[in-house]
Amino acid sequence: MKITTSKGKTLDVNWAFGPTDESGSLMIELPDNRLLSEIAADFEGNGKIEKTDETKPGVTETYEGFTELAAIQRNKNGSVFVKLAKE
Secondary structure, three states: OEEEEOOOOEEEOOEEEOOOOOOOOEEEEEEOOOOHHHHHHHHOOOOEEEEEOOOOOOOEEEEEOOOEEEEEEEOOOOEEEEEEEOO
């Protein structure tokens, strides 16, 4: 599974879904060993994120307006959790 940001960055992700029922956020988990500050820069201020899944050819999910980085953390397994919100 991959996401492409409106900044032109394409990243491999474990999963991405949203908006969630509770907070209306977009949640993403990705394998990434860069500094959290570098990863955060990829997500802040994106107007649109598109998700594609190799198991679903021709299907693209588009998430728009999630420009605020609400949370970012490294999980114990080394993956990174990103939570994006609409301003």
